[in-house]
Amino acid sequence: MDKPKYTISTAAKLSGISIHTLRMYEREGLIIPYKKSSNQRLYTDRDLERVKCIRHTINEDKINIEGIRRVVSLIPCWAIVKCNENSRKTCEAFNGHTKPCWMINHENNFCTGKDCRECEVYHSFGSCESIKSKLKELLT
Amino acid sequence: MDKPKYTISTAAKLSGISIHTLRMYEREGLIIPYKKSSNQRLYTDRDLERVKCIRHTINEDKINIEGIRRVVSLIPCWAIVKCNENSRKTCEAFNGHTKPCWMINHENNFCTGKDCRECEVYHSFGSCESIKSKLKELLT
DNA sequence: AATTGTTGATACCACTCAGTATCAACTTTC
DNA sequence: GAAAGTTGATACTGAGTGGTATCAACAATT
Numbered sequence: 001m002d003k004p005k006y007t008i009s010t011a012a013k014l015s016g017i018s019i020h021t022l023r024m025y026e027r028e029g030l031i032i033p034y035k036k037s038s039n040q041r042l043y044t045d046r047d048l049e050r051v052k053c054i055r056h057t058i059n060e061d062k063i064n065i066e067g068i069r070r071v072v073s074l075i076p077c078w079a080i081v082k083c084n085e086n087s088r089k090t091c092e093a094f095n096g097h098t099k100p101c102w103m104i105n106h107e108n109n110f111c112t113g114k115d116c117r118e119c120e121v122y123h124s125f126g127s128c129e130s131i132k133s134k135l136k137e138l139l140t
Numbered sequence: 141m142d143k144p145k146y147t148i149s150t151a152a153k154l155s156g157i158s159i160h161t162l163r164m165y166e167r168e169g170l171i172i173p174y175k176k177s178s179n180q181r182l183y184t185d186r187d188l189e190r191v192k193c194i195r196h197t198i199n200e201d202k203i204n205i206e207g208i209r210r211v212v213s214l215i216p217c218w219a220i221v222k223c224n225e226n227s228r229k230t231c232e233a234f235n236g237h238t239k240p241c242w243m244i245n246h247e248n249n250f251c252t253g254k255d256c257r258e259c260e261v262y263h264s265f266g267s268c269e270s271i272k273s274k275l276k277e278l279l280t
Numbered sequence: 281a282a283t284t285g286t287t288g289a290t291a292c293c294a295c296t297c298a299g300t301a302t303c304a305a306c307t308t309t310c
Numbered sequence: 311g312a313a314a315g316t317t318g319a320t321a322c323t324g325a326g327t328g329g330t331a332t333c334a335a336c337a338a339t340t
Contacts, residue, residue: 007308007315007316008316008317009316018299018300019316020300020301021298021299021300023317023318024298024299027318038306038307038308038316039306039307039316039317040307040308041316041317058298059298061206061210061238062204062206062327063206063207063210064202064203064204064206064207064296064297064298064327065297065298066201066202066204066207067203067204067206067207067208067211068207070203070207071207071210071214073272074211074271074272074275076275076276076279078276078279078280079279079280097269097271097272098201129237131214131237132213132214132237135214135216135275136216138279139216139218139219139278139279140219147285147286147338148285148287149285149286158329158330159286160329160331161328161329161330163287163288164328164329167288178286178337178338179286179287179337180285180286180287180337180338181286181287198328199328202296202297204297204327204328205328
């Protein structure tokens with residue numbers, strides 16, 4: 001499930017999304033594939049789910065990429081990872097509202113050194129309803 | 141501030157947004173102007189702020205209308221109005237994730253009979269950063 | 281009662297954006 | 311070491327979107 005095993009061309013075939021589009025989603029910060037030391041991308045099964053969800057959101061729900069980025073930027077990462085107050089003071093993810101935490105450079109931070117690919121926050125977006133479920137979970 | 145006083149043409153002049161566009165935003169569920177018994181719209185100063193915010197989000201931030209609708213649908217209305225558990229069971233706003241509560245028909249509900257124009261949830265969107273601030277307020 | 285403004289509906293336009301194509305340099309595979 | 315695949319960059323395309331124009335029926339203002 002979480003093992004990086006598909007090259008980009010296999011991922012494209014399996015997901016039905018072109019290589020170019022997969023790279024575009026990545027450039028836009030919607031997905032972070034695993035990268036080998038040679039910079040070659042490898043996709044997990046979960047990644048495939050995620051890109052299919054992204055495509056669905058764009059093509060069926062008609063939300064544009066900037067809109068998706070703004071939606072995922074509302075994930076309350078601070079409440080999920082439970083970072084300390086000091087970290088929050090300078091954290092772009094906590095203080096901004098245009099980029100999700102995994103698009104941000106975390107230095108001198110609660111999240112420094114952590115791999116966003118393995119973070120619950122990053123996984124809160126993957127099936128499409130899940131962000132609201134996460135909010136409900138935290139707010140009831 | 142919250143007094144409905146501008147007709148649509150005045151509102152258009154003051155906000156720099158055309159009459160047609162103002163009506164479009166309304167059709168899309170992004171704003172609810174006050175309506176006289178004759179169905180004529182009247183805008184408050186706060187409404188003007190809101191439409192300017194909407195336009196900014198579309199033109200500057202490049203988020204499309206569907207994207208905005210999805211963002212505002214993430215406002216945790218249930219936690220703000222503190223509706224009872226029974227209401228939640230059948231509430232489209234609580235259970236769905238594509239429409240904000242003020243676009244929904246509330247019958248036999250905690251919100252039945254309430255005027256969304258006066259609700260804190262509706263006002264959580266108006267300046268553009270405010271949704272995240274609201275989440276922070278609730279989750280810290 | 282006449283002028284001006286509003287409503288909602290339909291049809292239309294211009295432009296933006298998601299996705300594609302092409303490219304040379306580089307890796308991987310066999 | 312040759313073939314197949316990957317990378318990132320740039321340029322392009324076409325569908326879809328935000329916004330406009332026009333319309334007759336109705337309301338408000340004078």
